[in-house]
Amino acid sequence: MSSPSPLSPVSEHQQRITDLVGLLPPTTVPLAEAVGLVLAEPVVAQESLPSFDNSAMDGYAVRAADIAGASPESPVVLPVVADIPAGSPVGDLSPGTAHRIMTGAPLPRGADAVVEVEATDSGTDAVAITAARDAGSFIRCAGVDVTAGATALPAGVLIGPGQVGLLAALGMHDVVAHPRPRVLVCSTGSELAEDPVPGSGQIRDSNSAMLAAAVEDAGGVALRRLWVADDVPRFLETLDAELHAGVDLLLTSGGVSAGAYEVVKDALGPRGVEFTKVAMQPGMPQGSGRYADTPVVCLPGNPVSSLVSFEVFVRPALRASYGHPRPHRPVLRAELPVPVTSPPGKRQFRRGRLDRATGTVEPWGPAGSGFLGWLAGADCLIDIPADVTELAEGDQVDVWDLSGG
Numbered sequence: 458m459s460s461p462s463p464l465s466p467v468s469e470h471q472q473r474i475t476d477l478v479g480l481l482p483p484t485t486v487p488l489a490e491a492v493g494l495v496l497a498e499p500v501v502a503q504e505s506l507p508s509f510d511n512s513a514m515d516g517y518a519v520r521a522a523d524i525a526g527a528s529p530e531s532p533v534v535l536p537v538v539a540d541i542p543a544g545s546p547v548g549d550l551s552p553g554t555a556h557r558i559m560t561g562a563p564l565p566r567g568a569d570a571v572v573e574v575e576a577t578d579s580g581t582d583a584v585a586i587t588a589a590r591d592a593g594s595f596i597r598c599a600g601v602d603v604t605a606g607a608t609a610l611p612a613g614v615l616i617g618p619g620q621v622g623l624l625a626a627l628g629m630h631d632v633v634a635h636p637r638p639r640v641l642v643c644s645t646g647s648e649l650a651e652d653p654v655p656g657s658g659q660i661r662d663s664n665s666a667m668l669a670a671a672v673e674d675a676g677g678v679a680l681r682r683l684w685v686a687d688d689v690p691r692f693l694e695t696l697d698a699e700l701h702a703g704v705d706l707l708l709t710s711g712g713v714s715a716g717a718y719e720v721v722k723d724a725l726g727p728r729g730v731e732f733t734k735v736a737m738q739p740g741m742p743q744g745s746g747r748y749a750d751t752p753v754v755c756l757p758g759n760p761v762s763s764l765v766s767f768e769v770f771v772r773p774a775l776r777a778s779y780g781h782p783r784p785h786r787p788v789l790r791a792e793l794p795v796p797v798t799s800p801p802g803k804r805q806f807r808r809g810r811l812d813r814a815t816g817t818v819e820p821w822g823p824a825g826s827g828f829l830g831w832l833a834g835a836d837c838l839i840d841i842p843a844d845v846t847e848l849a850e851g852d853q854v855d856v857w858d859l860s861g862g
């Protein structure tokens with residue numbers, strides 16, 4: 458009898474999946490669809506921000522020299538010769554006069570300070586100014602924020618609302634970014650019911666809904682949710698019909714272990730996809746490779762194994778595929794309030810609940826891979842190294858924060 462092949466370390470399989478999916482080539486994306494993506498090229502400002510000198514306050518545009526020495530006891534009174542609402546064209550201010558100006562309105566040529574309305578009597582024909590202001594007061598100078606010709610955003614920046622705001626202000630309608638990976642999600646198993654009420658021995662397909670949600674949550678696009686029975690020719694026919702140039706990854710669940718009807722393994726194993734056992738629990742049986750030139754990742758069918766495997770292997774690969782600066786979940790340290798055991802030689806990912814106030818993490822539910830109810834109540838994964846089999850109350854562990862990204 459041949460000895461079983463050694464289990465692959467988690468880190469090795471992680472790298473394999475990240476390499477398989479790769480970095481998607483950059484494309485032009487409308488700004489309205491760019492949030493959550495990563496700039497593939499720097500953005501050079503074609504304009505300055507602000508593009509003209511303007512007022513930072515509602516008040517009066519003046520020459521600082523004209524109001525030097527103004528105080529509540531001896532106000533300086535100036536005629537108000539113009540009113541400048543925001544949106545007005547740039548005007549000209551003569552010495553010894555004031556223009557009433559609103560926040561954001563263009564500073565008239567000849568003015569070098571704005572006096573806020575609170576330091577005046579709010580006059581409309583003439584204004585009494587009760588405080589001196591230095592030249593430059595309450596003026597937002599052209600280019601003080603962003604200078605035309607400068608790099609407004611470097612490549613590699615994650616586009617969030619602030620970046621969208623800046624790009625919109627600069628008049629950019631689209632950006633060059635790595636696109637969201639498009640993932641075809643496919644569940645397998647003859648036990649999965651097509652009818653809303655499962656028949657005898659049948660269950661609902663929860664994995665495709667769950668994995669599609671995980672894809673979207675990772676920043677990808679879940680293209681379709683397919684379900685295929687344990688029937689190799691039908692499975693291959695379905696893939697041949699669905700796989701096309703627009704699919705960046707095929708993600709299957711189920712049919713990868715050692716049973717008599719392992720449709721994914723039976724169909725794709727002879728066609729170049731490699732099936733391995735990874736030294737982890739849950740999620741030991743895994744598959745990866747290419748079919749019809751499309752990257753394929755085959756996850757185990759047990760729902761907890763499926764989602765934990767997605768977290769460990771697929772989510773970081775998807776995020777890396779569009780250049781995300783932080784492909785991995787944040788890892789924290791927390792204290793166990795109870796002892797925990799772990800199988801020898803396997804890195805265990807126990808579901809947990811993190812209490813940030815006390816810095817503790819409680820294992821949430823049993824270690825088994827079918828406990829979807831417990832999974833849905835967890836907010837983190839407790840990462841127990843492969844060489845650790847026992848942890849005592851009070852021990853510190855690494856925790857993957859599933860609420861963070």
Ligand SMILES: Nc1nc2c(c(=O)[nH]1)N[C@H]1C(S)=C(S)[C@@H](COP(=O)(O)OP(=O)(O)OC[C@H]3O[C@@H](n4cnc5c(N)ncnc54)[C@H](O)[C@@H]3O)O[C@H]1N2
Binds near residue numbers: 645711713719741
């Ligand atoms: N003799 C052995 N048996 C098993 C081994 C092994 O090494 N030797 N490995 C076990 C481990 S670990 C796992 S994990 C599972 C993986 O099995 P498969 O990937 O082949 O998955 P299935 O057998 O198709 O299903 C397992 C389980 O999950 C349920 N399932 C499957 N798909 C869905 C879905 N879309 N939605 C909801 N639930 C689903 C399925 O009904 C089964 O209960 O194999 C162990 N066995």
Ligand code: MOO
Binds near residue numbers: 763
């Ligand atoms: O390794 Mo399996 O994924 O736990 O049930």
